[in-house]
Amino acid sequence: MPPKAASSSVQDSVKDDPLVLIVDDDDGMREAVVDLLQSVGIESRAFGSTAELLDAAVPDRPGCLILDVRLPGLGGLEFQTRLESLGIALPIIFMTGFADVPMSVRAMKAGATDFLIKPFRDQDMLDAVESAIARDRSRRRDRTAAMTVETLAATLTPREREVMAEVVKGRLNKQIAGDLGISEVTVKLHRGKVMRKMQVRSVADLVRKAEVLDHEG
Amino acid sequence: MPPKAASSSVQDSVKDDPLVLIVDDDDGMREAVVDLLQSVGIESRAFGSTAELLDAAVPDRPGCLILDVRLPGLGGLEFQTRLESLGIALPIIFMTGFADVPMSVRAMKAGATDFLIKPFRDQDMLDAVESAIARDRSRRRDRTAAMTVETLAATLTPREREVMAEVVKGRLNKQIAGDLGISEVTVKLHRGKVMRKMQVRSVADLVRKAEVLDHEG
DNA sequence: CCCTCAAGCAAACCAAGGTATGACTTGCGG
C-alpha cells in the first residue's frame, strides 16, 4: 500500500470533491450551515449576498447552492431565474424563515431540489445537500459526454455533417448520393471521414453519438 | 365538405379529449371545480373520496388528477404514493385550505405538478390543469411508442434477442458468430429475422428502437 | 406419432460498405 493519500494529494490541481455555496445575509446562519457541512466533511463557501457570489471566482466543482429566499437586493427566487438564464444549472436548496406555500411551490416548479424552513433539522439539510450533489454529479456527467461529442462534431466539414445526418437516418450510400446530387464513391469517402472524426467504428455507435448531439445542442 | 362533425362523431368509441378527475370531500368545492372546467370545455368527474375513485371504472384518457390533501381515510399525499406504486402516473394537482410548506414541498418532490391553496383564482387552476394535461399527453405518447416496440420485441426468440443486442452494440457478424459460438451465416439469418420482426430496414432504426427498449423496460 | 418451431449449417450469389490511389476544381487567406 502506498502512504496515506490524506485529504488532498499534491497533483490534484482540479478537485472533484463537492463544494457547496451558501448565500444568506444572516451571519449566524451562514456559519451554522458551514459548520454543519464541515462536520460531515463537505467543503463550503458562504456569501452575504448574491452579488458577492457573482463577483467571487467560484471553482467549477460539483455541488449545490443553498439560498435564503429573503435576500438583500435580488431575492432568492429571482436569482434562481437569473442563474437559469445565465446557463448555470446548479441544484438549488432554498431555506427561509418566512415562507408561504405559493412561494415554495413556485421555487419547486422552477426546479429547486428542496425548500427548508428555518429552523430546520440538521439531518434534513444534510439529506437535501447530499441529494442535490448527487443530482449535480449526474448532470455534469451528461454534460461532459455531450461536450466531448460536440468537440468531435465540430471538426466535421459541412458536407460531412450532411452525410452523417443521412447515415444516422439509415439511408443507403446510393440514396445519400442521390439526395446530395453526388456520386456514391464520394459519399463513401465522406462517410469514412465522419467515422474517423467521430471516433466510432460502427453505425450503431455513430447513431448514439449523433443522438446526444441533437438532444443537447 | 361533410356535414359538421359536431363535438363528438359517432365512430369515436375511444375519445381522446381530456378527462379530469377530482377528489374532494367538500361537495361545494367539487361542484365549483367541475363547473369551472366545464366553462372551458373540459370534461371532469368528481369523487368524494379516494376509495370512490378507485372503485369507479375510469376510462383511459389523457388528463390529470385534482386532489384535496385532506381526505377522509387515505390522505392526498399517501394516495399519491399509492398511485405511484400501482404504476398510475397521472399528473396530480393538489389543492387544500390548510397547508404548510413542508407538505407542499413533499408533494412537489414526489412529482406533483402543482399545489394550490384554497381559495385559488380560477385562472390558476385552469393554468395548472392545462399544464398537467399537456404533461400527460406527452407521457402517453412516449409510453405508447415504448409499448409498440415492446410488442414487436416480444415476438423475438431468445437467440434473436441475443443477436439484436450484439448488432446494436455495433459488432460485426463475424464477431457475433464467435461470441455466440455459431457460424456467420446463422447470425445473418437471425439478423434478417430481427430486422423483419422489429420492422426496421436499417441498423440505425434498430438502434433507436432498441434504445427505447432498455430505457423503459 | 406427427407437426411445429427454434436453431443450426452450407453453397452460392448479389448488394452494399469501405479503402486506397490519383486527379481536378474552387475559394480563401497570407
Next chain:
DNA sequence: CCGCAAGTCATACCTTGGTTTGCTTGAGGG
C-alpha cells in the same frame, strides 16, 4: 499568386451484409 482545405470523381479491389434454397436436429404440444 501560391498553398491549402474542401469537395468532387473514377477505377480497382476487398470485406461485410443479406437472401435464397435445401437440409438437419431437438424440444414441446396435440
